[in-house]
Amino acid sequence: MSVDRRSVLRGAAAGAAGVGFATAGSMPTLAEATPASHGHHSPFPQHKPFPPLLDDPAGVLALPAGFKYRIVTKAGETKLKSGQPTPDAHDGNAVFPGGRHDAYRLIQNHEISGNSALGVPQIAGTVYDTGVGAAGGCTVISVDRNGKNLGEWVAISGTLTNCAGGHTPWGTWMTCEETESKANGTTRLKDHGYVFEVWGDGETAHPVPLKALGRYAHEALAIDEDREHIYLSEDASGPNGSFYRWSAPRGYQLSSRSWKDLQDKDFGTLEALAILGDDGKPIPDVAYLTSAQLLRPFRVAWVKVPDRDAATTPVRKQFTDGQITRGKKFEGVYGTKHGAYVVNSYAASGTADVPVDGVPHDGMVWFYNYENKTIQLVTYFPESAAANKGADAKYQDYNFDGPDNVTVTPWGSLILAEDGQAASHVLSAVPGGPTYAIARNQLNDSEFTGPAFSADGKVLFVNIQDPGITLAITGPWRDYLG
DSSP states (O other), rough: OHHHHHHHHHHHHHHHHSOOOOOOOOOTTTTTTTTTTGTTTOOOOOOOOOEEEOOOTTTSSSEEEEEEEEEEETTTTTTTTTTSSOSSSSEEEEEEEEOOOOSEEEEEEEOSSSTTTTOOOOOOSSBBSTTTTEEEEEEEEETTTTTOOOEEEEEEESSSSEEEEEEESOOOOOEEEBBBOOOOOSSSSSSSEEEEEEEOOSOOOOHHHHOOGOBBEEHHHHHHTTTTTTEEEEEOOOBBBEEEEEEOOOOOOTTTHHHHHTTTTSSSEEEEEEEETTTTTBBBBBBGGGGGGGTOEEEEEEEESSSSOOOOGGGGGGGGGSSOOTTTTTEEEEEEESEEEEOOOOOOOTTTSSSOOOEEEEEEEEEEEETTEEEEEEEEEEEEEEGGGGGGSSSSSSSSOOOEEEEEESSOEEEEEEEOOSSSSEEOTTTOOEEEEEEOOOSSSOOEEEEEEESSEEEEEETTTTTTEEEEEOOOOOHHHO
16 A cells, blocks of 8 residues: 555544544554544444353353353254254354244354265255265254244255355345355366355245355345345455445346346346545555544445456456455345445454555454445454453453454344454444443354344344354343343
8 A cells, every 4th residue: 555545544534533544553442442432423222231241050151140041953963854963063044933833943054165974964955066065055943932942954955165144135044155166076066156045934945056146255145125235245365355236237126036037147236345535546455444434434336346257267356456445354244224234354463464554453343324325334343462361251341353243133233253363252232332242152262153133132043153053042132232
């Protein structure tokens, strides 16, 4: 980045926040990086601090007083209706209303990247790729109001590295393959790196790739309120990935029948994000922005993807440096009525993933406003060596790191799942404000994945990815989030 570019960003920060462009040595703490400290009135919901976490006698999940958990599934131990054990590597989730005999249906990803003894069974009618190395997919879990497992079955199989995804307005789940693997004629008989639509009714299955949404290392997505756009994240490096927007043809609205149209790789338009500085030029990487820009809206542009199916060149490599805005680990995405949240997990110092003059960080959350067509940094975790002390952390003033999956509670605040360098937490966050721990993994150092709140606000479902455990957390959520 040139000196002129740095000057542009400093000017933008001073105009928005009243402070200069932050460096690693002058980074505000989380407590300082609040709307009040920058003279802003936050437009986002607020919540109360959660009490300290209490150790779990069973050594699984530390929770605040008044909260409890139930194990819903465990890889290799609980069983599918077809008789096989529950697959492992639990990742993204979505919760939908149940049917006549259950309260909720949980559609769950299994992030399996190759052959596995606990892969997703390839059940007839659900299979995309019959290769033995395509062991990923999704299961559906039927649960009662207390999180009791009433049955689990396969919804899609023969996919790879099903990481996160996004729910649709018509009650399905779009699962994302976080891979760029192509067919090899043996373990993989088809290309991978696609989005697939998944149904939870136990009857419907259309295991076809939605090629219009591109072939790359997908992480998650959100469909906007007008059903004309889909926003998608890319978790990739060398170079860093980006954030994308798919736009429907004029006059077209997404619906429960759109899976047929989205199979066409040329249907609609796929574009990559460019966050614009005050000079109107793209900011090359999100690591050039810090908490000094917290809540400052940036204008954006969208740059068309030349070859979305990546026949010869990965999608992110089809853009020159400075043409779009990149970021290390674009991860979780969640859409609301007004916009979409998207997470960058981290950008570690001393790595090629932090550009020259960029600032390392331990996590960012962005909010893209559909109506204003602007993007704001709403949560920022400065890089901190204190994160390495996480094994002993028990209190909400801990320095968190590595946010990954994100969901929005029924009351509008955020839930983040940590995938950091120390103890893993489930976090409650207010955009532009504080972050609190609401759960800690006491079992091991595996990441949390797939936080998903039931629409009635009674149950938070979340996974410990390894050894593959789904947990239903209940308690007085409204007292702290409502």
